[in-house]
Amino acid sequence: LNASGADLDYASHVAYWESSGLPVPHNFSDVGGLLTFDGFPIVPAGEQIIIELTVVLADSPANSVGTQFINTAEWEFGRLIDGVFYEPLPGENGISEPLTIAAPELVMTKTGPATLGLTLNLGQWGQFGLDLQNTGLSDAWNVTLVDRLPDGPTGGMCSLTPQILTAQVFAADGVSTVAGKGPLVAGADYTLNYNGAPQCELTLTMLTAAAAIGPGERLIITYQTQLDPNTQDGVDLTNISGATEWFNGDASNPDRVRFARPVTTGTPTQADHQDAHTVTAALFGYFFEKTVANLTSGVSPATTAAPGDTLRYTLRLQATDVALTNIEFYDDLGALNPTAVFVPGSLALVPGSLPPGADASNTNPSGGTNGAGIIDVRNLSVPVGSSISLQFDITLDGNVPDGTVALNQADLISSSVMIADSDDPNVNGQADPSVAGDEDPTQIVVDATPPVLRFEKTVANVTAGVVPAATATPGDTLRYSLYVEAITDVNVVDFRIVDELDALNSPAAFVPGSMTLVTVPAGADTSNTSATGGADGTGLIDVRGLNLNGAGDSVLIEFEVTLPAVMPNGTLVLNQSQLLAGNLQPGLSDDPNVNGQSDPYVPGDEDPTQIQVQSAPYFDVDKVSAYVDGDPTVLLAGETLRYTITVKNIGTADAVDAMLRDEVPANTTYVAGSTTLNGAAVPDPSPGVLPLSNGISINAPEDTTPGAMRADASATTSNVATIVFFVIVDPSVIDGTIISNQGFVSAVAGGVADQPSDDPRTDVNDDPTRDVVGALPLIYAEKSAALQVDLGTPGVVDPGDTLRYTITIYNNGAVPATEVALIDGVPANTTYVTDTTTLNGMPVGQPDNGVSPLAAGIPVSSSDLTPPLPATGAGTLSAGESAVVQFDLLVDAAVAPGTLITNQAVVASYEVADVLTDGDGNPATGPEPTVVIVGDQQQLSITKQVAVVGGGPAVAGATLEYTVRVVNISTVPASYVVITDDLDMPVPTQLQYVAQSATMNGLQNGIMFAAPVLTADYSSVYGAL
Template identity: 25%
Template sequence: MPFINRFTTTVPGAVTFTGNTLGLSPTSPAPGNIFGTLAVFTTVNTALQVPGFPAGTTDEWQLNSSSAILNLPAGSSVLYAELVWAGTFRTDTEDVLPFLNDNITFTTPAGTFSVTPDPATAQQGSVGNQFYYARSANVTNLVSAGGAGTYTTGAVPAARTSADPTISRSAGWTLEVVYQNASLPLRNLSVYAGQEIIDASSPPVDATISGFATPATGAVTGRVLVTAQEGDSNIVGDQLRFGPNANATVALFGPRNPANNFFQSQICNDSGNLDTSGTFGDLNQPLGVALAVRRQGWDITNVDASSSLVNSQTSATVRFVTNGDGYAAAGFGVQIDATGPIINPVKSVNRTVAGVGDILTYTITVPNTGTGSAENVVLRDSIPNGTTFVAGSVTVGGVTQPNANPSNGINLGTIPNNTQRIVTFQVRIISFPNPNPILNRAMVSYQFRPFVGSPPITSTSSSNTVQTTVNQATISMQKSVDLQTATLNDVLTYTVNITNNGNVTASNVIFVDSIPAGTTFVANSVTVNGVARPGANPASSINLGSINASQTTVVRFQVRVTSNPLVNPIPNRASATFTFTPVPGQQPVSGQATSNTVVTTINIADITTRKTVDRAFATVNDVLTYTVTIQNTGNVLATNVIFQDPIPIGTTFIANSVTVDGVSQPGVNPATGFTVANISPGGSRTVTFQVRVTSTPSGGTIANRGNVSANFVVIPNQPPITINRQTNTVVTQVNTGGLNVIKEVNTTQAAVGDTLTYTIAVQNTGNVPLTNVFFQDAISSAVSFVANSVTINGVQQSGLNPNTGFSLPNIPAAQTVVVTFDVVIVQNPENEDILNQANVTASFQVNPNEPPVTINVPSNVVNTTVQSGNFEVVKAVNTDVATVGDILVYTIEVINAGSVPATNVFFQDSIPQGTLFIENSVVVNACFTRRGRSRTWIPIK
């Protein structure tokens, strides 16, 4: 049955076969067959072992397995992979035919998979008593994902035992891989699967393969890859012949595949040499000799077939020849080198060392050293990182190409064989590149027709890589601060890591860092790499000297927070200037760097208070209203705000007069303090309360100030701090016009005709002068004012009369004006007492901007008793009509109508004619008197 073409392509790349046997030869020779058969299966499970054989052997085909290594050049990509497995399926003692289409296990570097055979390539057959089968499957996806590495195939059905020593047994597997690799030549690559059985005594077997192609002209170079089962190293006569037709086949051979004994159970690599890397790779049959316990019954090889290839060939005859060695081929591969142009660009650059700003000139020579023309040649060259293309700098063959740009591609047309094109262009270095040095190579794409009548093949080739080292001191500055949150008087420590990320030394490095607003520099706090720099100040620059490539200099300094900054959080960043020499012997270049910006939030805990009073001047009994504004001038919330204000001496607090923000606060008293609601940053609370002036304080002024405390959380997750503030002092001048009028009289007892002198002291008991003082004293009707008797402070005042009143001079504070005047008692007063009281009216100025206050104060009352003697005698008789002998009773009432006691009072009454005094009839106040006689004075007690 013919081989089936599974894949054909023309790319730069190759075909590789790898695989392994699944059996070892016997420990002792079989009659007539020596060691040319499988005796045990191999397994990668070294815990299994058949007695007499090495570890990693088994009698069960279900447990068989072996490994091989797939080698792929770096940069390869798998285009196709066919897994082929085959073996003996029947002997006189075993038959595994029912299992031939079962899945086998296939382990790749990416995992273990179950592979189902493809019916399109499934074949089995026999010649004589030899029964062989072959199966395969497309495993491209699995191998592409696995890449180069170890592959293992197992659970391959095969018959192991036979009672007939002439029946050979075999089993194995091969992985046929087509891969692309740009470093390899352009090739026509084909792989096949199927089976051709060759009996030991049969004539040659021819198989035709097609689908490949050879070049139309020139020498043809190619290789053939083949895999087969049951080749024996000790039986000669088997050949693999290959040619364009049955009449022109050539015997192929290789290092392990002699022309007259091609199939010898040899597992070879891509060069045709023994591959010892797989399972039991150290147990191999030597050429021409069969030994015990060796890899047996499977061939993989790769041999040169150039002598059997001709131009414009698209098919071939594969002839399998034997002379006593039966075998079965299971897979085939053809790899043919294409001929055509050979393009290997050569690139150079004018500078190997440069600096930023320099211009690099690239020159690319594109030669065609092949056998045909390269058509549609396009050169592409990516502009390197850190550079920019110099427009208009492209030349081709010395001719300027003003609109050409290598990154877009430069069309070089057709380059015949044995000719070349020279391209130049320029770039300018604009920044320190990453990576450094600048690496650059050109890519050239072109087309050619490798075979007559074939479509154009596009190929690419790359130039060598040229490099230019850009020397630059690149300074990076990484800044940090130890506190993200701070408050007044906290110290911030700034750390700046200054790293030279370039490749040359940065010299004369000058560090500058402005001190943030709201802070002050802490003198002598600068350190450079841990060494103090006394006197250094970052605001005025610090010379750090030189920083070598890849080294870091650490600068630290401190500032103290002194005020609430206008910009909050406080931002800060550092900068540096430096020089470096990019190219030795040239002038140094200046550079500069700036750090990142670090910020610290300044949380200010502060309150301000402002106190006012509604009266700058007051007097006794006035009400003063105090207003205190508490403002949060910080930037965090003020909590637990407590207001306290002692009540001034000379005043009393007016209960329930407190308000906070206009809202009455009944029951609170500023003297004992009370809590005010929280105050947001920038916010305020207004507290008012009232007092009444009850007396004139010492000094005449009422001074008052309050106290406010508040809590602030300045640093998150730390306890709050307490701020105490006293308000300003407000003063009220208490102006009291105190008036006291004291009156005296020179005597408390007098008689009609006596003169009384009144003295009145008008006292200013206040603290401001009394003005408009008016004195008045109403005189009793029992007396008469003595004209011109008025004196003021001892000075006689003519014409003044207290009855009508008169003005007194202004009386300074704490001074007294004394007024006197005289009166004469002209008659007894009613009720005998002369009562007298003066009255004084005066004004005083409480507030200079307001009208004066008028007060009226009476004096005390003085009394003078007028002493006068006056009797009233009332006489009565007991009857108006009497006769002789009647007794007349006279009753006389003696009344003291005067104002003083009557002393030495005697009573006398003449006895009327015609009557006779009755002895002892006198009664005084109901008391008899024996002395009483008529016409005799009787003392009255």
């Protein structure tokens, strides 16, 4: 191939028998362009082997257009001659016919108007031609043509889009047609695009085989256009055209070659892909034009307007070859309209637009037909080759029917004679001054079709971080978003959004002064918006000066506002905005999250934006004790205890059925008639029976309605209910006896059931009020475990995880506890983590070599006495103080899922008996082990307490109150929780159920009794625990 005279690349070949066409087996190699074919079978006499070879011309400088090349094949063979085999024997070389490298070559010729030579009159059409001939030897496909029309300060041909007249491929003579190549159709055979100023560029791209230019053929395109209105007389205007891209094959050939050329000056003296043509403008006469712009919509020139829009008309007079003197503009704005279309008195000359020396004193804004107004401007002069203009504004009547055509045409008057009507060059093009009656009135089509808008309002809960939001808690801050989008292509100008925040709510649902604007469109007027506006003083949104410029345009307004701290549960807070625009009917906002998105074409389909309030009472219930007799710091047997309970609703909703229940503590006797509510005596239900045993309705002094407790979390005491009662400690109790008592508040309508009282004098939350008999410390210790190192399932205790135990020891008594020690063994299935034991944050017993110091016990002192660490036997808990001990345990590797790690420590002291740690943090339920479950297994803890209703001993006939607590101590929800209690266990018929007395979380829902079994189906009422 290298000897062919061209740069050729091997592509493929086939070898076959001439007679049958079957393939011939052979060997083949290509070494640097030397192709070798051998290993052929013996060729019988009269048979031939044909090899067809395909090569590709490389895209390289050697393969220039016009290069000729040949291909020579040399061959040799072997044969028997007189019984002797001779090889190799030379064969006769095969030489191909010469081939010439071909490519399309394009030459552009640009032609102009023939009848006018090189001149073109303003207002007349000129016809131009693009003649593109293929002088190459192969077809030109997908040709792109560019024609740059002139544009400059002295004139041009850029304003109008050129009109294509013909487009077709002809034979070389430019006249004869070519088979299969008829007239070309825009959009099918070619694309057309025109970019006006400043590009002023016409682009055509050929698409089909009918538009391909064969060798010698011509693509001829003719179009017409006009001079721009600002073109001056005698100006030479040159436009440049050329072919910028073509290919040597159609688009289905991925290997086709692209030819690209720039368009520069047109190179008119060279026969190449571009050319230039010059037209000289020859102007005559004068031009009296009138155009209109829509000031309301901002469109210029305008063709449509809405009722109420303000229009600006411009009158322009240009003199070309003759000066004009003492000319008058006269315009009766209502003359061409059968009914009134303009607002009488709205006509106004634009300041500064009146030509110097002009007399406008006869102009009358309310004169003429239908009072539309008259323009009468006199004493006008225009020198040769110059122009004058004036402008005036006028407003369309707001009730003009849809589709009305508002016509207007001014008169040009000379010496009291009308010599011309104004022409609108935007209607049927510019008038030809040589053709009488070629002038078109200026016209505006009234579009009174109301715009179709999407007006949506959504709400987000800023406090909760929920978008969109459906619920909120009193005190939350909400963000409302108002979105307006134009659906139809109608401008909406100078509209406003109004929103009185509490217009739909009674009572008001927002905090006065809390409203703040977050987002408003640029340039909008918010001066009428007030955070304390509206009938309720809770806020008024009033945003004005808003605009929508056609379909798809939108505006966004966002504001935030805060809900009051207290609101009834279930309150629906509604909010809906109004859109006000001129003569349009007020529009209402729609929340697409309520009943779906509204149909903008269906009036009344809009839903207000709503938030449902979720609130509930929540009580701060404090209970303290005081020693009435003797030493106020030491309680002795036989002395009187005074209990004071204060209840304050600090929740987000008022309570209407608040009730307090309490029992006489064990080892005491109620003092008959001692119960008071807010200082007023509460009668005993029967002699010597505490009224609180069956529960009493409570209220604060501010509202004596039984059960009424107003929510207010401030420091005020006006919503606090105070209950007092007295008990006497049994004379026979021994020192060290703990008198424990706790009240419970319920407000079932508000979802509150048995909220326990808290002793505010201790650090333990919701703990009973506990007093010790005698001058002794009162020790309580709670023990908890938490994941310290979580190597497995997040939040689940797995083998290999590390637990951190925290033991807090309290002395809630009035005297110190001495010789205090803490003993705690390492539970099964765990390993103590070396050197992790601390007391009040200080290391204990380190280094401990992996042996827990707690196993043998450590002295413990309260935090006010450490450092230093106490010596052995010297541990002391000051009155009212506490100590904290921490240590880590590693869950052993082989522990099976569901295994319980159970642990309970012992607190020893000199003064009182050993105290076990409590795992649930509730002193009322007694000390319980701390239990940790391994794996994501369900595990419940259940405790049961009993008290004698009304106090006293549990004797035959006494009423007992049982309290069962079930706690999920695992890390996963517990499903299908059902609690059963067989009253015959362990002794049949010992207990008799008091009908309707059982409740679950304060309600009787889910409670069933089928003697002797009481059942509470938790999951059927509340779901998983």
